Amino acid sequence: MSHPRNSAPAAADARVPIRIEVRAASGTYPIEIGAGAVARLPQILDEVGAPRRRFIVSTSPVWNRHGDGFAAVSSEAPVLLPDGERHKNIVTVMRIYDALIRASADRACLLIAVGGGVAGDITGFAAATYLRGVPVVQVPTTLLAQVDSAIGGKTGVNHPLGKNLIGAYHQPLAVVVDPLMLATLPRREFRAGLYEVVKYGVIASRPLFDRLAEELPGIFARDPDALVPVVEESCRIKADVVGRDEREAGPRRALNFGHTAGHALEAVTKYRRFRHGEAVAYGMLVAAQLGVMRGTFAPAERDALASLITKMGPLPSVADLPAGDLLQSMGRDKKVVAGRLHFVLPAGIGSTKVVNDVTTDELREALTAIGVRKSDVP
Numbered sequence: 001m002s003h004p005r006n007s008a009p010a011a012a013d014a015r016v017p018i019r020i021e022v023r024a025a026s027g028t029y030p031i032e033i034g035a036g037a038v039a040r041l042p043q044i045l046d047e048v049g050a051p052r053r054r055f056i057v058s059t060s061p062v063w064n065r066h067g068d069g070f071a072a073v074s075s076e077a078p079v080l081l082p083d084g085e086r087h088k089n090i091v092t093v094m095r096i097y098d099a100l101i102r103a104s105a106d107r108a109c110l111l112i113a114v115g116g117g118v119a120g121d122i123t124g125f126a127a128a129t130y131l132r133g134v135p136v137v138q139v140p141t142t143l144l145a146q147v148d149s150a151i152g153g154k155t156g157v158n159h160p161l162g163k164n165l166i167g168a169y170h171q172p173l174a175v176v177v178d179p180l181m182l183a184t185l186p187r188r189e190f191r192a193g194l195y196e197v198v199k200y201g202v203i204a205s206r207p208l209f210d211r212l213a214e215e216l217p218g219i220f221a222r223d224p225d226a227l228v229p230v231v232e233e234s235c236r237i238k239a240d241v242v243g244r245d246e247r248e249a250g251p252r253r254a255l256n257f258g259h260t261a262g263h264a265l266e267a268v269t270k271y272r273r274f275r276h277g278e279a280v281a282y283g284m285l286v287a288a289q290l291g292v293m294r295g296t297f298a299p300a301e302r303d304a305l306a307s308l309i310t311k312m313g314p315l316p317s318v319a320d321l322p323a324g325d326l327l328q329s330m331g332r333d334k335k336v337v338a339g340r341l342h343f344v345l346p347a348g349i350g351s352t353k354v355v356n357d358v359t360t361d362e363l364r365e366a367l368t369a370i371g372v373r374k375s376d377v378p
């Protein structure tokens, strides 16, 4: 995929709200981005014609820190979900149904997800299914959720036998992105989201990639002037891809850059060792190495990517993980179509190329190049 815009993200005043329209096949909705955007939530809800009965769904870590900012949005008690990926299941969805049914919520109600990707996915799924569908507004509070999971309408929960196996497409009515909310995010969570921003740079925007490399200290300090432009550019790329390909038939596949090997790393470590973004960081390095081996990516570009990832901070080790286990896990990946592994390779910084003929030997070589343990099986 190559991205049409080559201009650098605008260095506008971080406090001036930015609007991006997501033009999904099932409807158009706004993403509003800006430092302090949450204060405008009541107006935004009116503007998109949101129902008046509004239920906020959040988690305690988020609500304790940011709940005060929502006093003007809803008079209903918030539905607080247990925190963490291990609660991203159908039992937690039931909590939302229970609260809505007890409150006699009819179809003219709105759910507002205030939280990270876990709360957003669960709430979105509850909204997609309660009374066969009620609207949802996403107010993402992690960097990952702001640049990725809150946009695009994928909702769902995990099953004991696999991640995200139960779900529905349900586009939000609006997405409200306030980078000031990231001030309280633990550094490791912040960094995990930032790897997805690196991904957007590699797949679609050289200026974004360069900006990250140049402004890393300001970004890590959560300085809105440094942060808002990279969040904005990431949202634009995600919105653009979703607009062209709501259900992942073609262009949306580029978003899987770094995710094939990344998912395998998460799976073989039982989702305990890596934050998702950390595994994607390694996955991007694997794909970059494959790109170098296939001649689509220059060694200097791979080195620039590796150096940016190194500068961002330490990653959990992969030295003890046998390449064979990862290869086996990749063989079970959703991206295997008719027995062939689809792989998103970088084609220079700012564009990608999907190939479907990556061999086990090539993959093994790329995995060991990033430090995974050599092994002969399978």
Ligand SMILES: NC(=O)c1ccc[n+]([C@@H]2O[C@H](COP(=O)([O-])OP(=O)(O)OC[C@H]3O[C@@H](n4cnc5c(N)ncnc54)[C@H](O)[C@@H]3O)[C@@H](O)[C@H]2O)c1
Pocket: 059, 061, 062, 065, 083, 084, 085, 088, 115, 116, 117, 118, 119, 121, 141, 142, 143, 144, 145, 148, 149, 150, 151, 152, 153, 154, 155, 164, 181, 182, 183, 184, 185, 186, 189, 276
């Ligand atoms: N729907 C999609 O398209 C899509 C895309 C990517 C990822 N996802 C999903 O997103 C989930 C991961 O989301 P995540 O990384 O945001 O994790 P998360 O939702 O678990 O949040 C991480 C932690 O940060 C806390 N937190 C959130 N906001 C905070 C804040 N402002 N200050 C302090 N603490 C805060 C949360 O309570 C949680 O403990 C996964 O389940 C993944 O499957 C979905």
Ligand SMILES: [Zn+2]
Pocket: 196, 259, 276, 280
């Ligand atoms: Zn991801």
